[in-house]
Amino acid sequence: SLFQVYIIQVSVGSHQWTVKHRYSDFHDLHEKLVSEKKIDKNLLPPKKIIGKNSKSLVEKRQKELEVYLQTLLVKFPVTAPKVLSHFLHFHFYVS
Numbered sequence: 539s540l541f542q543v544y545i546i547q548v549s550v551g552s553h554q555w556t557v558k559h560r561y562s563d564f565h566d567l568h569e570k571l572v573s574e575k576k577i578d579k580n581l582l583p584p585k586k587i588i589g590k591n592s593k594s595l596v597e598k599r600q601k602e603l604e605v606y607l608q609t610l611l612v613k614f615p616v617t618a619p620k621v622l623s624h625f626l627h628f629h630f631y632v633s
């Protein structure tokens with residue numbers, strides 16, 4: 539089966555890189571952050587989208603996920619929770 543993979547730009551300070559994740563990865567991350575860090579449950583854009591493979595919807599979702607991650611980075615300016623930094627591959631890019 540085909541999974542839509544979202545390629546998201548991440549920027550932290552002067553570092554910039556991309557991460558690739560499926561929506562389900564975002565969902566798992568979000569669940570953990572909601573339970574461990576009390577992140578607003580409604581922050582993550584909802585899963586259900588009609589005609590979810592249409593190009594414009596994929597691009598819209600990608601933008602929303604980018605905003606979601608940037609919001610998280612603003613919330614945790616100094617030390618990102620381990621689950622988040624792992625998701626963003628911090629260990630590869632930010633030393």
